[in-house]
Amino acid sequence: xxxxxxxxxxxxxxxxxxxxxxxxxxxxxxxxxxxxxxxxxxxxxxxxxxxxxxxxxxxxxxxxxxxxxxxxxxxxxxxxxxxxxxxxxxxxxxxxxxxxxxxxxxxxxxxxxxxxxxxxxxxxxxxxxxxxxxxxxxxxxxxxxxxxxxxxxxxxxxxxxxxxxxxxxxxxxxxxxxxxxxxxxxxxxxxxxxxxxxxxxxxxxxxxxxxxxxxxxxxxx
Amino acid sequence: xxxxxxxxxxxxxxxxxxxxxxxxxxxxxxxxxxxxxxxxxxxxxxxxxxxxxxxxxxxxxxxxxxxxxxxxxxxxxxxxxxxxxxxxxxxxxxxxxxxxxxxxxxxxxxxxxxxxxxxxxxxxxxxxxxxxxxxxxxxxxxxxxxxxxxxxxxxxxxxxxxxxxxxxxxxxxxxxxxxxxxxxxxxxxxxxxxxxxxxxxxxxxxxxxx
Numbered sequence: 001x002x003x004x005x006x007x008x009x010x011x012x013x014x015x016x017x018x019x020x021x022x023x024x025x026x027x028x029x030x031x032x033x034x035x036x037x038x039x040x041x042x043x044x045x046x047x048x049x050x051x052x053x054x055x056x057x058x059x060x061x062x063x064x065x066x067x068x069x070x071x072x073x074x075x076x077x078x079x080x081x082x083x084x085x086x087x088x089x090x091x092x093x094x095x096x097x098x099x100x101x102x103x104x105x106x107x108x109x110x111x112x113x114x115x116x117x118x119x120x121x122x123x124x125x126x127x128x129x130x131x132x133x134x135x136x137x138x139x140x141x142x143x144x145x146x147x148x149x150x151x152x153x154x155x156x157x158x159x160x161x162x163x164x165x166x167x168x169x170x171x172x173x174x175x176x177x178x179x180x181x182x183x184x185x186x187x188x189x190x191x192x193x194x195x196x197x198x199x200x201x202x203x204x205x206x207x208x209x210x211x212x213x214x215x216x217x218x219x220x221x
Numbered sequence: 222x223x224x225x226x227x228x229x230x231x232x233x234x235x236x237x238x239x240x241x242x243x244x245x246x247x248x249x250x251x252x253x254x255x256x257x258x259x260x261x262x263x264x265x266x267x268x269x270x271x272x273x274x275x276x277x278x279x280x281x282x283x284x285x286x287x288x289x290x291x292x293x294x295x296x297x298x299x300x301x302x303x304x305x306x307x308x309x310x311x312x313x314x315x316x317x318x319x320x321x322x323x324x325x326x327x328x329x330x331x332x333x334x335x336x337x338x339x340x341x342x343x344x345x346x347x348x349x350x351x352x353x354x355x356x357x358x359x360x361x362x363x364x365x366x367x368x369x370x371x372x373x374x375x376x377x378x379x380x381x382x383x384x385x386x387x388x389x390x391x392x393x394x395x396x397x398x399x400x401x402x403x404x405x406x407x408x409x410x411x412x413x414x415x416x417x418x419x420x421x422x423x424x425x426x427x428x429x430x431x
Contacts, residue, residue, distance in 0.1 A: 005334055005335060006333070006334060007333050007334075007353055007356040007357040008333035008334075008356065008357065008359075008360045008361070008384065009357065009360060009361045010353070010357040011357065011358075011361075013352075013353040013354040013357050013358070014354050015354060015369045016349050016352070016354045016355045016358070016366055016369040016370070016421075017348075017349055017352075017354075017369075018349060018369065018370050018416070018421070019347050019348060019349060021275070021276055021347075021414070021415045024270060024271050024275065024344065024345055025267075025271070026348065027239075027242065028242070029238075029239070029241055029242035029245045029246070031267045031271075032245045032246070032249055032263060032267075033241075033245045034266065034267070034270070034345070035262075035263035035264075035266040035267050036245065036248055036249055036252065036258060036263060038266055039252075039257075039258040039259070039262055039263060039266065040252065040257065040258065043257060052334075052335055055335070064353060067241070067348075068336060068348070068351040068352075069241070070241045070244075073241070073244055073245055073248060074244075076248065077244070077248065080248075080252075085255070085257060086251055086252070086255075090251050091247070091251070094247050094250065094251070095250060095251060095254060096251050096254035096255045099255070100255040100256050100257060103257070107256055107257060107258060107259055107262075108258065108259060108262045109259055109261070109262055110259065110261040110262045110264070110265045112262070113262050113265040113266055113269065114265070114269070116312075117266075117269065117274075117311050117312045118310060118311040118312075119311060119312075120310070120311040120312040120313070120314065120315040121312070121315065122315045122316070123315065123316070123388045124315075124316065124388070151334065151386045151387055152386070153333050153334055153384065153386060155333075155360065155361075156384075167316070167387070167388075167389055170316075170387060170388050171388075173387075187387050187388070187389075189389075191381075197360070198361060203362075203363075203364060203380070205376065205377070205378070205379045205380060206363065206379070206380050206381075206382070207379070207380075207381050207382075208360050208381070208382045208383075208384060209381060209382070209383050209384070210384045210386050211384070211385065211386045211387035211388075211389050212386065212387070213387065
């Protein structure tokens, strides 16, 4: 969806403010926000792509005025309410008043943290169909503006680029985010000239590589 | 006591908790009471990303690639496996790709749509990586972004920006600093900054190690 998360090419946000490698967190609540988000994700009630989609549905003004850990926790609350894991009554009372719902996976214990982080969540899948494109092929991206989750940024829609890498077959976020299954798709690294994306004023010595799923692409002869 | 509540630098003292801090506290209370989360697991997650998984991991990968050409070849062809050789793998590093800087080409990594970042080698992203200024401008005006970091490249150096829109996670292999040929792998790792592995910085010169 064309939400506030799709920031590429916007102007007016001011300079980037560098920061040292430490501290990793800038407030105690940020530590808890990270850990709670990961621990709730480990319950298996929603895939990461659904989490991303829910963050995107925050109203643009709210998204743009929230820090990233705030975006995470606001989206987490929406997911917990949607899954009836927390009721609106509990949220206004600030305490549990009903028993927990069953979850797909058990509560994350301290002992399971290291194995969970080490395992990660691999998203590649065995190919079922051959890749439509090969390295060197010219492709044009979709001009669609889906109301649902997509990983094709607005700044790269309707643009022509060249396949420079074939990454393999991966779970399709556009499908998984909405509970429609994994629908695995080929994914490619597509290189766009700066001038193609930003017009004649673009830095002539710039190109941008975007990882794009096959359904976003059509061949250019 | 008065202090401002900058959105990314909240310092919660005593009863003066920010709205963000109150929301997280309420979530933790309810989720713990219902048994969905175990506070002991939260502590382990936090400790892991504060002390074990951070940019020093990536610095070791880079320093090894600088000193061991066979390793570098493996890193460039199958980054996920080569990085796992050093013990770094897992969450948000399941599908790794390393891109090499040269005098002709400078690589810069961004996630314009969210905050995708190679956690096993760089840890959690800094505030600026997730912020609107960086995510909006890195693809449009990367040289301007580099100036914000005090980096100015020759106009003849091509800039390639990698927008991590899918499952690949990118690590920049910066150029080995001149005059560092006598340094050990450990000493070299100290020259590798987090920002140099994102592409917003350059490695330190010898004598200015972290």
